[in-house]
Amino acid sequence: xxxxxxxxxxxxxxxxxxxxxxxxxxxGDDGIVRFSELRNFGDDxxxxxxxxxxxxxxxxxFASRVRPGDIVVAGRGFGxxxxxxxxMALRAAGxxxxxxxxxxxxxxxxxxxxxxxxxxxxxxxxxxxEGGELEVDFATGRVTDIDSGAVMxxxxxxxxxxxxxxxxxxxxxxxxxxxxxxxx
Amino acid sequence: MSLTIAQKIIARAAGTDxxxxxxxxxVTPDYTVMQDIYFWKNIKILERLGVPEIAHxxxxxxxxxxxxxxxxxxxxxxxxxxxxEFVRRTGFSNFFDAGRAGLRHLVMVEHGFARPGLLVFxxxxxxxxxGAVGALNVPISTEVLVSMVRDSNWVRVPASVRFELTGTLPxxxxxxxLVQAICREYAGGDGLVQRCVExxxxxxxxxxLDSRQGLLAGMYHAGADTAVADVDEVALDYxxxxxxxxxxxVFTADEDAAYDEVRTWDLGALEPFVTxxxxxxxxxxxxxxxxxxxxxxxxxxxxxxxxxxxxxxxEVLRDHDIAPGVTMYVTPGSPGVYAQAAREGxxxxxxxRGATVLSPGCTTCWGYLGALGDGDxxxxxxxxxxxxxxxxxxxxxxxxxxxxxxxxxxxxRITDPRELLPAEGAVHVLG
Numbered sequence: 001x002x003x004x005x006x007x008x009x010x011x012x013x014x015x016x017x018x019x020x021x022x023x024x025x026x027x028g029d030d031g032i033v034r035f036s037e038l039r040n041f042g043d044d045x046x047x048x049x050x051x052x053x054x055x056x057x058x059x060x061x062f063a064s065r066v067r068p069g070d071i072v073v074a075g076r077g078f079g080x081x082x083x084x085x086x087x088m089a090l091r092a093a094g095x096x097x098x099x100x101x102x103x104x105x106x107x108x109x110x111x112x113x114x115x116x117x118x119x120x121x122x123x124x125x126x127x128x129x130e131g132g133e134l135e136v137d138f139a140t141g142r143v144t145d146i147d148s149g150a151v152m153x154x155x156x157x158x159x160x161x162x163x164x165x166x167x168x169x170x171x172x173x174x175x176x177x178x179x180x181x182x183x184x
Numbered sequence: 185m186s187l188t189i190a191q192k193i194i195a196r197a198a199g200t201d202x203x204x205x206x207x208x209x210x211v212t213p214d215y216t217v218m219q220d221i222y223f224w225k226n227i228k229i230l231e232r233l234g235v236p237e238i239a240h241x242x243x244x245x246x247x248x249x250x251x252x253x254x255x256x257x258x259x260x261x262x263x264x265x266x267x268x269e270f271v272r273r274t275g276f277s278n279f280f281d282a283g284r285a286g287l288r289h290l291v292m293v294e295h296g297f298a299r300p301g302l303l304v305f306x307x308x309x310x311x312x313x314x315g316a317v318g319a320l321n322v323p324i325s326t327e328v329l330v331s332m333v334r335d336s337n338w339v340r341v342p343a344s345v346r347f348e349l350t351g352t353l354p355x356x357x358x359x360x361x362l363v364q365a366i367c368r369e370y371a372g373g374d375g376l377v378q379r380c381v382e383x384x385x386x387x388x389x390x391x392x393l394d395s396r397q398g399l400l401a402g403m404y405h406a407g408a409d410t411a412v413a414d415v416d417e418v419a420l421d422y423x424x425x426x427x428x429x430x431x432x433x434v435f436t437a438d439e440d441a442a443y444d445e446v447r448t449w450d451l452g453a454l455e456p457f458v459t460x461x462x463x464x465x466x467x468x469x470x471x472x473x474x475x476x477x478x479x480x481x482x483x484x485x486x487x488x489x490x491x492x493x494x495x496x497x498x499e500v501l502r503d504h505d506i507a508p509g510v511t512m513y514v515t516p517g518s519p520g521v522y523a524q525a526a527r528e529g530x531x532x533x534x535x536x537r538g539a540t541v542l543s544p545g546c547t548t549c550w551g552y553l554g555a556l557g558d559g560d561x562x563x564x565x566x567x568x569x570x571x572x573x574x575x576x577x578x579x580x581x582x583x584x585x586x587x588x589x590x591x592x593x594x595x596x597r598i599t600d601p602r603e604l605l606p607a608e609g610a611v612h613v614l615g
Contacts, residue, residue: 024372025372025463027570029568029570029573030462030570030571030572034572034577035572036551036571036572036573036575036577037572040259041221041250041550042221042222042224042225042259042263043259076372076373076374076377077377077407080407081404081568081570084325084326101374102374102377102378102407103377104309104377104378104404104407104409105323105340105342105378105409106308106309106323106324106325106409107325109323109324109325109326109327110325110326110327113325113326113327114326120378122374155206158208158338160208160210160338161208161338170326170327170329170330171229171232171233171329174233174329174330174333175233177333177334178233178234178235178333
């Protein structure tokens, strides 16, 4: 898949990939991963293990079929409720972004802190096809269905959010911040 | 200006005159509160980052509410010790250890941290309960770590809806039933998503602080980010007793504040509800699932672990033993609630009826104590009902009020509390 950007270094704010579609109310704690099977709440999780668990209860062969850079499109209430392993699993599986009808603010933050961007984009599930190609620009808020050319909008990330995304998550962002290298 | 209460609190914390829904603004939080597992995790991260101590320790509150029991064989024995060593080494004073703790939702109000007009960052949306005293909970999840390093962070200003309460709860009906009535309408949709629910009206004014906290603690499950209530004299009396000389400011919404929805809820029109697992939208009148056999009954969690909740359960159990085959747990939300329950004879009553009174904490709500096994059926005041929440994935968790939970414990089946409550009884609404 080639980048739509003409610049040499693609911005981490732009995510483009193949679409996986999911329905409404896929929770973080029982749909994205089964949190109850990760009893050691607070432990550092092995990314390879989380990747294997991602959506395993919904799509048993997801881990073998997902490709790096794929994008999750989901319905209402995606990720509600959640604990930290849910967005960690999405990122570990190689998914580049989630574009959802709705979610709560805590999931957006929790995901961003894990280096995983979530866009809220009402109407997205009707607008895109499973297996289609979608591009999300978190800096401008443009959501583009590459196949049809249709453009939708999401609220752009603020400079502070983009800095966390660019850093790869909250802890690497704080490393930059403490080194005096953060812009926001 | 035309601002809601949440917008005024955020504007104050941002040092600006006006904000609009959807704006990103940088705020200075008044407090940041986190539970024990995040606290331990975060002090490990601080160590890795080379940060020797919490940057603004007077504004951070850490509460041992998930793992104060430190069960044999759990990792929490060692983790809690590491947390205590950090606290000793750095002199961090707002660490609420086992015995002083209870749920952080209660610690925040009981110790006067949550006060009118304050902005509180937290690790959990249910801490919206502090909105009962006019403080705004902004749930930022893992980002509570940031508040250990610096004194500011970003917030997305929520839109608001306004719920006016009228009437008085009928006998056998609890504030949880209003939470469920709201969930029945909103939990499957987007009506409250990314919004703050603002409560007011004469019905709210007749509720005690405990019920107000339980109400606000449940709005997350209807989809809301947070919730806040009008501050009246009942709330101010409570705050004055605990705030000492610490400042606060009461905000009211502007007359022309913009709400996505304004709506009235008549408390008098409510009935006992039960939420059928595994979703919060599965709310039905208790009669629809009446007779379902249960194996566990629990009263506790940030939804229902305050003294008014325990009194409601006790009212049902006054003249009835718990059925054979049912394990009942009651978890007071804090040492203060526990002591009050003891003074009122409730601990004795629960014990005599066959219930186990657990030590303050989150306990059964996440299965740390009283875990559910395969095929168990619980009726519970706890907050979550998804498979595996409190143990086995095949266990079912029906959510309900302390009245329904206690009545079901008595019969061994999901039961309408109005069948068991004496005709005359204590009126739970405080004046």
